[in-house]
Amino acid sequence: MGALGHFLEREGIPTAGISLVREHTEIVRPPRALWVTFELGRPLGKPDDAGFQTRVLRAQLDMLERTDGPLLVDYPEDVEGEVDLTGWACPISLAPRPSDTLGAEIDRLMAWYDRAVAARGRTTVGTSGLDMRAAGRLVNDALDGELPPAQSLKLAVDDLRAFYLEAASAFPDPGTTRTRVAWFWDETLLAKALLALQPKLAASADKQHKLLAALTLIPATERHRLERDRLGVST
Amino acid sequence: MVRRLSELPEVEAKHLSTTRIVCPTYDDTPLLPGKPLAARRVAIISTAGLHKRGDRAFDRDDGSYRVIPAETPASDLVMSHVSVNFDRTGFQQDHNVVFPIDRLRELVADGTVGSMASVHYSFMGAFPVDAAQPHAKHLAGLLKADKVDAALLVPV
Numbered sequence: 478m479g480a481l482g483h484f485l486e487r488e489g490i491p492t493a494g495i496s497l498v499r500e501h502t503e504i505v506r507p508p509r510a511l512w513v514t515f516e517l518g519r520p521l522g523k524p525d526d527a528g529f530q531t532r533v534l535r536a537q538l539d540m541l542e543r544t545d546g547p548l549l550v551d552y553p554e555d556v557e558g559e560v561d562l563t564g565w566a567c568p569i570s571l572a573p574r575p576s577d578t579l580g581a582e583i584d585r586l587m588a589w590y591d592r593a594v595a596a597r598g599r600t601t602v603g604t605s606g607l608d609m610r611a612a613g614r615l616v617n618d619a620l621d622g623e624l625p626p627a628q629s630l631k632l633a634v635d636d637l638r639a640f641y642l643e644a645a646s647a648f649p650d651p652g653t654t655r656t657r658v659a660w661f662w663d664e665t666l667l668a669k670a671l672l673a674l675q676p677k678l679a680a681s682a683d684k685q686h687k688l689l690a691a692l693t694l695i696p697a698t699e700r701h702r703l704e705r706d707r708l709g710v711s712t
Numbered sequence: 713m714v715r716r717l718s719e720l721p722e723v724e725a726k727h728l729s730t731t732r733i734v735c736p737t738y739d740d741t742p743l744l745p746g747k748p749l750a751a752r753r754v755a756i757i758s759t760a761g762l763h764k765r766g767d768r769a770f771d772r773d774d775g776s777y778r779v780i781p782a783e784t785p786a787s788d789l790v791m792s793h794v795s796v797n798f799d800r801t802g803f804q805q806d807h808n809v810v811f812p813i814d815r816l817r818e819l820v821a822d823g824t825v826g827s828m829a830s831v832h833y834s835f836m837g838a839f840p841v842d843a844a845q846p847h848a849k850h851l852a853g854l855l856k857a858d859k860v861d862a863a864l865l866v867p868v
Contacts, residue, residue, distance in 0.1 A: 504737060518801075534864075685772070
């Protein structure tokens with residue numbers, strides 16, 4: 478991000494950026510950066526809080542007047558962590574049964590996904606061009622047979638993840654984003670499929686498969702589950 | 713709340729550490745003067761890997777950008793950033809937490825900002841710097857053609 482500030486400013490476009498990782502910005506030294514303490518993925522701080530977002534944006538815009546840089550300004554507001562609803566349990570029975578399948582799990586979530594889309598008026602699903610049943614079949618086929626190209630698999634998995642989390646946001650008691658992400662990794666067959674797929678991708682001769690396995694299939698915060706699975710520890 | 717890397721859980725701090733992620737360095741930093749905010753035309757340049765549904769998704773090492781016309785409905789915006797190590801639920805809930813186009817539009821409406829660009833852009837932030845530089849240079853020309861004189865850089 479900081480590099481873009483250098484490029485554009487050098488080409489005649491004044492810039493003001495947001496910094497999510499202060500240590501990176503201190504090295505890159507872009508023209509103007511507003512350091513915020515928000516979670517990665519939320520540069521404006523709070524979803525559905527126009528007032529908060531406007532204050533961040535104003536602070537960013539106000540830096541444009543300054544030419545005494547490189548500027549790295551600390552934004553004064555923080556976002557408090559979400560209330561951790563200890564004991565929260567997914568109110569919809571999605572627990573895998575012995576005869577359950579990924580396809581059946583996807584089907585069970587459809588109604589909740591539709592509710593979420595109706596409530597928000599939009600969805601972020603749709604980078605792969607596949608419907609969710611087809612995306613699920615792609616993951617199953619990758620597990621059971623030949624691996625598809627890495628980019629096709631990556632986009633299908635990203636769409637499925639968005640589909641699951643958007644659906645969960647419409648559950649009668651949706652918990653918090655944190656509990657829903659925990660639900661995804663703790664309880665869903667899709668997460669189990671991804672964890673099972675990772676070693677197969679890692680063992681592929683294809684470099685892109687290896688990179689997917691190493692970096693962009695399982696988040697860093699969830700990779701401990703791979704080790705647990707490898708050791709056969711029951712969850 | 714995220715503070716310094718040293719305050720993050722170990723796995724996240726390690727992932728973001730400057731020994732793992734190579735940050736580019738520059739000998740100097742240009743800072744251009746400009747008009748007052750109320751006379752500026754502002755564009756949003758995201759690095760969240762955003763694009764319109766149906767546009768080409770971002771791939772690994774992709775230094776190019778996607779075009780997001782100002783009139784793009786939020787329902788057409790999707791994200792194909794390669795990284796899985798940031799929250800996406802905020803964007804799922806409200807696109808403005810990543811791409812604050814409605815907030816910028818409001819600031820234009822109340823006269824705080826002069827005007828909004830007719831087109832905004834998104835890169836995918838995990839680009840190798842050398843891959844993005846020619847695209848950024850080209851982008852600067854497009855911004856000037858749209859009379860943009862301020863770019864808001866918004867990471868993810």
